[in-house]
Amino acid sequence: MNAATAVIALIVVFCLAYAVYNIMKTRKNGGCGSCPSCSGCRVCKIEEENKKN
Amino acid sequence: MVIRLALAGNPNCGKTTLFNNLTGASQHTGNWPGVTVEKKEGKLRGNKDVIITDLPGIYSLSPYSPEEVVARDYLIKDRPEIIVNVVDSTNLDRNLYLTTQLLETGIPVVVALNMIDVVEKNGDKIDSKKLSEILGCGVVEISALKKKGMDELISTAINTAKIKQAPVIKEIFSNKTEKFILEISSVLKGKVEDCLLRWYSIKLLENDEKAAEELRLNSQEKSIISETVQRFESEFDDDGESIVTNERYNHIASVVKETSKKAKKEKLNTSDKIDRIVTNRILALPIFACVMIAVYYISISTVGGWMTDWVNDTLFAETLIPGAESWLQSVGAADWLNSFIVNGVINGVGAVLGFLPQMIVLFILLAILEDCGYMARIAFIMDRIFRKFGLSGKSFIPIMIGTGCGVPGIMASCTIEQECDRKITAMTTTFIPCSAKIPIIALIAGALFGGSVWIAVSAYFLGVIAIIMSGIILKKMNRFSGTPAPFVVELPPYHLPGLKTVAFSTGGRAWAFVKKAGTVIFVACALIWFLSSYNWALQPVGIEDSILESIGSAICGIFAPLGWGDWQATVATITGFIAKENVLGTFGTLFGLSEVSDGGEEIWSFVAASFTQLSAYSFLVFNLLCAPCFAAIGAMRRELGNKGCLFAVAYQMVFAYAVALCVYQFGMLFMGGGFTAYTLLAVIALAGIIFFLVRPDKMLKRKKVEVSAT
Structure with missing residues (x-):
């Protein structure tokens, strides 16, 4: 494996890990991330905001 | 000192607009009643000690509807320091009913006379000082939409809360x-x-x-x-x-x-004049159909379509894909990495993002319809139709919300009082195409029907018809039987859509779409690429020997009667349960990996080659009506419980299969394809649907007998 492959692969792995982290985080919060295509209504944000308060 | 300020008022009187102004939040507002289902909290901009609660719109504090229970429980049990009663000044008679009840709670109250600008424009006059004297509390004139009177309202509210000045109860009763x-x-x-x-x-x-x-x-x-x-x-x-x-x-x-x-008496205003045509008994439905055709024509076939063509043909096919490919080769990246980035990520995620321009145009048009007040009329129009089939127009509000995303649509069904109506609405809301399904419609319309507007329009009305049919079928079952809830909707006056509201609504939805492409779709595309590039021994292989091919081939026979029994379409449908956009992402990855895609062409031509027009429409029908994504199934579980959710998913799958089967098999029959065993299956499915639609309602009969006996 050459250096370019290693660096790009590392970046890709980081991006994938970040995407998975985001999915886990939004699902845990019950936030908007749980809608595959959120309409932006933010109804689902209530739980998240209630927890914060 | 922390001050808890509650915003209370009738539905659609502008509470959420005021809440957004005061807190700087961006809660969704809509020009129809019932947008706020639960209470929401935020802190006052510039004064973090003031916590503002936006309560759902209510007409009274009687515990008849879920919204009324939420509002009443909060006011009586949590007892905020101050209530700001938002009153629609153009309709004092009705709004003051709640005011009289709020004054009795013993909590300090300030009345915010909202939409005072509309009152002035109409030439009407309200003596707010005299009103304050009679009600025994502070009254402030405001316009939440134009942000007028905000400072005076908040200072009056804070001062009243600080001195704990409860309203002076005046004699209301005899x-x-x-x-x-x-x-x-x-x-x-x-x-x-x-x-x-x-x-x-x-x-x-x-x-x-x-x-x-x-x-x-x-x-x-x-x-x-x-x-x-x-x-x-x-x-x-x-x-x-x-x-x-x-x-x-x-x-x-x-x-x-x-x-x-009142300056004018008994004179029709502009809204009344428009409503005489728009909500006319005969013209209402054709006008609604024309509006939806225009919306889809502009967003899918023309303006949105042109932009999507440019993004797919020029940006992705001519620039991004060849550019990325040649750059990766020039830096010496390994072939597998090149394939992953180009075929897996860019083709997969790009296949979804390519439809963003069409989505943006659609979001703009829907936001305009919502904000100008037309959507509330649609609920009123649909009530007449729904009621004939045992449903209430109240079911149409969650369905309208569901055009954005099924999850809040299902959640909005909790505002329906009748349990049977609520369950049916939660089960059928996802039949209407949500924004995740729009790219599938656009793909099929663009790849196989030359971008015809009728595909998108037929998909929308197929959703409405599926809801009506399901209403009839389900109402006859014991667990869903009942009389439809009475539907009272207040029609807000028409107004020009606000640029900020439309921009915010569109921006929020579009950003959510992009965010989703960068998370769920990205991860799913990576997984699809892996499964389609390696075999069970984890050796790199061609797509025809891959893990995905073996999984898809094992189950694709189920869909053969629907006309699209190849493994790629099967896999795309299954990945759609994670998120419906994945249907496109999967096609993008799979067709990106196939040998013919060396030039980096967009996926439309490959989709066109994989389907006939009839099988593509059958594929579309199945994906529109089948069980929604996991997030929406989760929302259904919250509303229906485990057993109810299982029943809903099974019903949706069987219904979608039966309709898609009928579409394909009868289509084939009409096109001279001959009568096969699958056609017989379609005849049985059609007979089953007709039977469930026309069979006598035993529960209704039993109720009639009980009534006559008493």
């Missing part, structure tokens, strides 16, 4: 009624706080069971109160609640007479 209130108060004294004494006394006089439960009265107290209420009712010859309601309205009529003057 002397006779006041006498009975005092009688009950004497029984309750010591059982409740003094500030709530009058509130509970009136509630008991109204026979409010929930209030009685909260008080936990002993049998002696119960009998005294019961005897008092009986005397009260016999004296007025009516039930307690009606007497109290009538006296409230009599008081409100005198207040309105004293404090407001």
Whole structure:
């Protein structure tokens, strides 16, 4: 494996890990991330905001 | 000192707009009643000690609807320091009914006369000083939409809260009624706080069971109160609640007479004139159909379509894909990495993002329809149709919300009082194409039907018809039987859509779409690429020997009767359960990996080669009507419970399969394909659907027998 492959692969792995982290985080919060295509209504944000308060 | 400020008012009086102004939040507002389902909290901009709660819109504090229960529980149990009662100034008579009840809670109240600019524009006048004197609380004129009177409102509210100035209770009821209130108060004294004494006394006089439960009265107290209420009712010859309601309205009529003057009488305003045409018994539906055709024509076939073509053909196919490919080769990246980035990520995620321009145009048009007030009319129009089939127009509000995303649509169904209607609505809301399904429609329309607008329009109305059919079928089952809920909707006056509201609504939805492409779709595409590039021994292989091919091939036979029994379409459908956009992402990855895609062409031509027009439409029908994504299934589980959700998913799958089967097999028959075993299966499916639609309603019959027996 050459250096370019290693660096790009590392970046890709980081991006994938970040995407998975985001999915886990939004699902845990019950936030908007749980809608595959959120309409932006933010109804689902209530739980998240209630927890914060 | 922390001040909790509650915004309370009738539906669609502008509470959420005011909430957004005061907190700087961006809660979704809509020009129809029922947008706010639950209470929301935020902190006042510039003063973090003031916590503002946006309560759902309510007409009274009687516990009849879920919104009323939420608002009442918060006010009575949590007791905020101040209530800002948002009142629609253009309709004082109706809005003041809630005001009279809020004043009785013993919590300091400030009335915000919202939409005062509209009152002035109409030439009407409201004497807010006199209104303040009569109500016994502060009254501030505001326009939440134009952000007028915000500072005065907030300073009045904070000052009133700080000095804990409870409203001065004026005589609302007749002397006779006041006498009975005092009688009950004497029984309750010591059982409740003094500030709530009058509130509970009136509630008991109204026979409010929930209030009685909260008080936990002993049998002696119960009998005294019961005897008092009986005397009260016999004296007025009516039930307690009606007497109290009538006296409230009599008081409100005198207040309105004293404090407001109407410039014009009995003259139709612009909204009324538009409504005479738009909600006309005969013209309403054709106009609605024309509006939806125009929306899809502009967003899918013309303006949105041109932009999507450019993004797919030029940006992705000519620039991004070849550019990335050659750059990766030039830096010496390994072939597998090149394939992953180009075929897996860019083709997969790009296949979804390519439709963003069409989505943006659609979001803009829907936001305009929402904000100008037309969407509320659609619920009213649909009530007439839905009612004939045992559903209520109230079911159409969640369905409208569901055009954005099924999850909040399903959640909005909780505002429907009747359990049967609520369950049916939660089960059928996802039949309407949500924004995740729009790219699938656009792909099929673009790849196989030359971008015809009729595909998108037919998909939308297929959703509406599926809801109506399901309503008829499900209403005849024991668990869903019941009379449809009465539907009262307040039609807001038409106004020009606000640029900020439309931009915010569109931006929020578009960003969510992009965010989703960068998370769920990205991860799913990576997984699809891996499964389609390696075999079970984890050796790199061609797509035809991959893990995905073996999984897809094992189950694709199920879909053969629907006309698209190849493994790629099967896998795309299955990945759609994670998120419906994945259908496109999967096609993008799979067709990106196939040998013919060396030039990096966009996926449309490959989709066109994989389907016939009929099989593509059958594929579209199945994906529109089948069980929604996991997030929406989760929302259904919250509303229906485990068993109910399982039933809903099974029903949706069977229904989608039956409809898609009929579409494909009868289509083939009409096109001269001959009668096969699959055609027989379609005949049985059609007969089954017709049977469930026309079979007698046993529950209705039983109810009629019970009524006649009594």
